[in-house]
Amino acid sequence: VGASDTPVTYADIAAAAERLAPVLVATPLLSAPTIDALCGARILVKAEMLQRTGSFKVRGAYNRLVQLNADERRRGVVAFSSGNHAQAVAWAARSLAVPAAIVMPKRAPAIKAERTRGYGAEVVLFEGDRVAMEAYARLLAAERQATLVPPFDDPRIIAGQGTLGIEIAAQARAAGATPDVVVVPCSGGGLVGGTAIALRRDLPSAQVYAVEPEGYDDLARSLAAGTRLANAPGAHSICDALLVPSPGELTFAINRRLLAGSLAVADRHAERAMAVLFNHLKIVAEPGGAIALGAVLGGAIDVRGKTVVVVASGGNVDAALFARILGDHSAA
């Protein structure tokens, strides 16, 4: 397999890692014997909720913004997001003194808009569905001659997210572990795709799986069909960070080539994983952030006796929801 058979190369990711090292957190790879016992496997948790803004999204956002030229920086950026990407772009923009406008759905939790404003971004509340919101963000960017920063379908975003793979491989090696399986939460597929590109070189023996919420398993069905399919309307999931309508174009080109598969997981397993991460690793995961561990705990994949890296991708969850989930899963 050649180096340029994907829209993002290992060299792109290695270059991103150098850009990110001075500003981001080298999040730890954590483990607990109690979690190993629950899973019948050696589990290493990449604790990405400890990343700036509470999710991995800032890897891609910063890698995109830091490559703007002086003129582009002055004109600013526009992004559309209901959550983690919004905060990530706002954070990266402030770090680089770039003006940022983030289009967010009017119905999004007030705290998310508030935090995005807290990082210094202008928040534009929009009423309408995701497709209309994206179209509006494109118009706004054109109007302002600003750069649109998409959440996943962009080579520099994917390269930034892929830095997670370089870190995982290095940290597993330092821990004396050779992972057989790496399990990654998936919305648009940028994180799992970028990670897979990095691991193909740094940990070629590992199988990389995406994990999606039940009802939002567009990648799993697209992989089976060999072409991009959309989710049926009307599904519900607690994993608000993972509710993308269909795989990205660039990300699907990567993921169909490099992934071992995509696992669909019910909300209750993601919730239980949140309680397990609270009890045994003392970290706060949001539902979508915990779903990869949920896949293992719920038996969506057989990992008995294996060494497994589980990516915990974010921790932006409201206190009331977190408290409710701890109460419902008190035996975790």
Next chain:
Amino acid sequence: VGASDTPVTYADIAAAAERLAPVLVATPLLSAPTIDALCGARILVKAEMLQRTGSFKVRGAYNRLVQLNADERRRGVVAFSSGNHAQAVAWAARSLAVPAAIVMPKRAPAIKAERTRGYGAEVVLFEGDRVAMEAYARLLAAERQATLVPPFDDPRIIAGQGTLGIEIAAQARAAGATPDVVVVPCSGGGLVGGTAIALRRDLPSAQVYAVEPEGYDDLARSLAAGTRLANAPGAHSICDALLVPSPGELTFAINRRLLAGSLAVADRHAERAMAVLFNHLKIVAEPGGAIALGAVLGGAIDVRGKTVVVVASGGNVDAALFARILGDHSAA
């Protein structure tokens, strides 16, 4: 000030750090602009709940147990603790294949005994006060010709805890920060004392403060009196990890010489700090683990404009209590 004016030297701590590096977590030094804004200072949080067993205690426990000779290892160890030290000794004992018996109060939460057993230790439940429990543990150790591993008043325990100071200084340097103040939760004083010894060399410009719960401010009053004083009976605090009756002998000899002071903090500030750490850093602190940040948030010390390292020392808290606190401090 000479190198041997305290019962533990910098060299003891540096040697401990080399012993611990292969087995423990290099816990990150985390920050968030939102916490800086709340405190009016640059705040760096040493996230020690991410340490093995969920608290710093394993640093001292492992440093003690790894120095047992072959004969002592065979005969095993005994410890007495209601909480974090119990789990830490159990974990270290299992890592080194040393038999361990832990004397725990019968009234301690069932989950703590269960976790200690989960690490493979024998748990001996004891009915009676702390003084009686310690006496019983000494008898048990003598009977079995086992080594007693005290929670703080032991040079090798203090040296192990002091490795936190070496890490803090190195990580602050890497972050381009020169801390003015380091704030450390205090029960028997081993963590703050060991840390102060390390920082005297590695970060001599920093003032080191202990933090105690109101009603358990034996160190603050002992420092004022110049001699060890006990707490009055009948006090209550939610900070179950910090309820020691009086300063240790060795630890007080260190702390009276090296600390800038000890701050007494009300439970509500520790609770609010737990909510702040949840919301803005996505980490789980127990009440005693969050009290150093509580001291800053509650104004027990004026840190405006300064750079402050806050040690978050542990995260072993029941889900029900954690959920209650998140509910009570929803504006954090």
